[in-house]
Amino acid sequence: MADQYAQSGEEDRPTETPAIRWDEPPEGPVLVLLDQTRLPAEEVELVCTDAPALVEAIRSLAVRGAPLLGIAGAYGVALAAARGFDVDDAAESLAGARPTAVNLGVGVGRARSAYRAELARSGDVEQAAAAALSAARALHKEDAEASARMAERGLALLDELLSGGAHRILTHCNTGALVSGGEGTAFAVALSAHRAGRLRRLWVDETRPLLQGARLTAYEAARNGMAYSLLTDNAAGSLFAAGEVDAVLIGADRIAADGSVANKVGSYPLAVLARYHHVPFIVVAPLTTVDPATPDGASIEVEQRPGFEVTEVVAPQVPVAGAEPGGGIPVAPLGTQAYNPAFDVTPPELVTAIVTEEGVVSPVTAEALAELCARARSV
């Protein structure tokens, strides 16, 4: 569907290669990932035959983004089970591959519970492996459904807050089909605004240091024919000052019980800017990202990544975490120390609303969030 804002010849050509898929060739089951470290240059699939390969893919960000990490974790357990590896070992290494996105542990836990329950019931490892795979498939499907519902609720909220018209939305990191069973979280809202003819412009933060915005969000926006512009993260301030941003939409890696939001580093400064400029700051995330067991923002573990991601320009192909620096173009003197947290935490008072598949929380308080989670559990 073309509209007056379309700027490329690629409109409505969504990613053809799915971000993740289960396959069963004659050699045995595999988990196939679209290698996100190679985008946008090429669509290359990465085939995982065991949990250690998937752990490596998670650490290197070949597969990434909170909802997709949950789905990948669940399939990883199913893969270990189907290939006769130790399921508990696999589950532990997968759940610990990255610390911040709570979805990873949730996905792993769901598949492992299904495996254990079936094993206890039937004593049959093949049936238990099939149960783990069903759990992974169910999570995958649920995430796609949640994505569609978040898109609908998010667009309704935007229309309400901005009283109609076409919106200029600023986003950070990557939150589209590449991180989801469906069309994503924050990006799915922008996409539904685009389809409704109500997206004036998507402002895409490049998202240093690994450029998820430039490499992945711009790629998804172009493929969907959206009007978008890329900016360096530090250009956001002048964009707000010029009155060019109507709303900020981001995803989340973990939402603590008090409503604190961990998301890609650079999200918190956007929340501060948004508050100063009286612009809504909206978080879009499935309920699997809400973690009642983490009481507040200070309790969220923020992943620290290797310094070479900052001292070198490593995109588009990101070296495997833990590998010797090199492969990227050095942009700092040799031996420079770096501060490289992958995420930051935005306090609830700076968040205008949290949009989930089950409802919108606004204002964001521990009580409102707990009530939404309880309501969702009871249906």
Ligand code: MRU
């Ligand atoms: O380090 P990444 O690329 O996995 O970080 C991803 C993000 O921060 C996303 O914004 C977040 O997972 C929300 S995705 C719906």
